[in-house]
Amino acid sequence: MELADGEERHGQQGSGDPVRAEGDRVPPHGDAERDRQRAAREKAEGDRPCQGVVAPARTALAQQRRGERPRDQGGGQRREQRGEHETRIGPCPPQPSVQLLVPVRQSCANDPRLAWSTMTGTSHSRRLLVSTGPLAMSPLNWTFDAIADAGFDGAELLLAHNPESRDPEKVLAYAQEAGLDIPVVHGPYMVLLRTVMGSNYIEKTRRSLAVSAEIGARIMVAHAPFRWERGARGWVLSEVNDVAAGTGVTFAMENLFPVAGRNFSSVVTPEQLQAFPNVVFDTSHFGVSGIDLFQAWDALSERVAHLHVSDNFGNGKDSHAPIGSGILPLERFLARVGASDWSGTITLELDCRAYLDTRDSLVAFLARERVKAATLLAGGELDPPLAATPDPVH
Template sequence: MPPAIPVTLSTASVYPRRAAYAFESAAELGYDGVEVMVWSDPATQDPDVLARLSAHHEVPIRSLHAPTLLVSQGVWGRDPALKLRRTVDMAHELGAGTVVVHPPFRWQYRYARGFQDQVRELEAETGVTLAVENMYPWKARTRSDRHYVAYLPGWDATEHSYDSVTLDLSHAAVARQSGLALVKTFGEHLRHVHLADGTGVPRDEHLVPGRGTMDCAEVLMELASSGWAGDVVVEISTRRDRSAHERHGDLEAALTFARSYLAPVPTAYVPPPPERHHLPADAW
């Protein structure tokens, strides 16, 4: 019997390795599926390749992340509305039930004007859930408290009437928001969770859950006890791991953390420390 709340692996968690490695890792470690981050890796842009990877490793593709990051601005052209439409079409073709999308950047003002309407129309037309992700304020890299307006209509998903949202706990850490408070604020609109930790510094860390200061365990226990229906997606940064062994250990620790606190009877789990010390790189 499948778990009540599936725990899936984002292909972004293995960067700079490619999507094929994520499918292999998900199968080996026992993840319940994969979320495909659409970006420069050609496999992530090709539904036929993705379908073959899914079938070969017997790991379902449960969600896609639209190419709306700064690093994927050139994927599938420059029109963000068309890119979102293409992602939804690919999700529908692959049988993935959810598409994660960031709110528009402030310089994408034409896209931003119709963003909420497009999201609702695509959901109604295709049956795919478009879950808008919570973001965080961009802070100047100085001692000042100045913040840049980076997103339209804004970075804080609690201030906008999205039908479906994705809670990213690393983003919440940057914004200094409580994950548990966000779960309760989003309520029935919460459809998807990106599981990663952070320490509250002004950069997106995407740490293994349990290695930061976010209330990751409390969030997972609340989801499990409330009968929440959605996916918990491990979206950590392993880009500084120096070997396949280190990366495997981080992916395994994140999965164990998720399963420990999503269980009907939660069990405490503290992930082992990383095998080497490094500054966390800016992720996504």
């Protein structure tokens, strides 16, 4: 479906020219004040969903990796997984300081993932991931390295325009080298990816499930067919789960949102999601739809296979904003999820355009958001509390 110039695009990835990351500019340190300033700009200008970033040239990337040898000579940031901890092998930038980036009142500030495990006993099943979607135009190995250096041990992979994201052999090699695994894959259902892996919904889904299985993912995130795609709508209700079962991958339907007040997607509300045994619960999308997170969780928690967590600015557009920078009650919502017996994976799906000037800036931003999410899931509080965050100012 072609969209007219200026029309809002349907999907997380946004429209417009790619944002370029210029390694020679050093941004200010990421902090709550920066998030508030960014929120003000977005509200004033009208936010655009997160889009891909064109990474610096490979020579610049090599310099940013701080002495790392080229991968074809056995270099890279290799990690050996050992239980809940990891041992870094080879050169690696130091981890950002948790205390500096996110002051936290509880002892989980030192390692929120360990505190979460202690408090809930379910850290193995409730894993925090980060989406590759906002970096879909960057080299995949660069993206995986940045994610790992932000403290994540897994990622949600978007099957995108770049062929390497759809090449299981390369995905697995890059992931192993970075010390990541890929438990969740997102199919190419956004409007910007409408021709990736075929334009026919059924064929696109079959191929996405097959690639997900080769990568070893447990879950494949899907968007519903458009309302007018009657044949595909019938297929996802009657046949897709059998197809997915044959691959060993769970087909999980994500809630979408109205665009300019119109529901193009056939699945927006909790009632529509209840037609599917496995769903992906996206907080920003429910925010756009004006649907209460707690009511949606009550209706869907038994079906939720995977969570997409981000904030929303409340202007009717899909923000995927940093935690605490928007209007959603994420502090209370994540505390409730963390205190429940729900077990599943959680992806931070974030607009990162304000942090793409350098690799270090991106890593620090992702690390800070990881700490925020893990702390709130563990029942902790951020300082200052998110509920007391003042309105952004210009």
